Amino acid sequence: MKKITILLLSLILVTFLSSCEKTAQEKILGKWQIESIVNSEEMGEMELNMFNKINADKIENEEFFFSIDNLTIQVPEKAICQWDITEDGDSLTVFYPEDGEHIYEIISVTKDELVWKEDFTDFFHTTTLKKVK
Numbered sequence: 001m002k003k004i005t006i007l008l009l010s011l012i013l014v015t016f017l018s019s020c021e022k023t024a025q026e027k028i029l030g031k032w033q034i035e036s037i038v039n040s041e042e043m044g045e046m047e048l049n050m051f052n053k054i055n056a057d058k059i060e061n062e063e064f065f066f067s068i069d070n071l072t073i074q075v076p077e078k079a080i081c082q083w084d085i086t087e088d089g090d091s092l093t094v095f096y097p098e099d100g101e102h103i104y105e106i107i108s109v110t111k112d113e114l115v116w117k118e119d120f121t122d123f124f125h126t127t128t129l130k131k132v133k
Contacts, residue, residue: 024089025068027109032064032129035113040124047123064129092116 037055039048063074071083071094082095085106092104104116107126114129 024085024087024106024109027089027111028066028085028092028114029068030066031132032066032114033132034059034062035128035130038126038128051125063132 037052037059039051058075061074065072065074066083071081073079073081079097081097084093085091089109090106092106094102094104096102102118104118104127107115107117109115112131114131115126116129117124117126
């Protein structure tokens with residue numbers, strides 16, 4: 001009888017702990033700000049400097065607000081996009097109204113940090129975002 005009680009309590013504990021795990025979508029919900037953008041080594045110094053100059057305003061001002069219904073981006077002008085994330089959380093697709101579909105490879109996501117990689121034709125860059133409290 002004691003073994004059955006221990007087995008049932010263990011089963012309940014495992015079930016409780018597994019039900020507490022957030023889905024990929026739940027992990028990404030909320031407001032995020034860009035902390036950094038790191039370019040691939042494929043870019044030359046001139047291209048890298050130009051890219052950093054172009055994106056300086058983005059790094060300072062861009063915010064992403066992921067809700068169940070949509071993604072709102074402040075660039076600082078507002079854009080409302082649709083988004084989807086794979087069930088395993090490896091890929092994020094954003095449907096920009098003016099730009100079309102962009103696919104981001106999710107490198108990591110925690111409660112405070114989201115890191116994604118965007119692959120362009122000649123280069124890629126990795127963006128780190130921090131959760132806004």
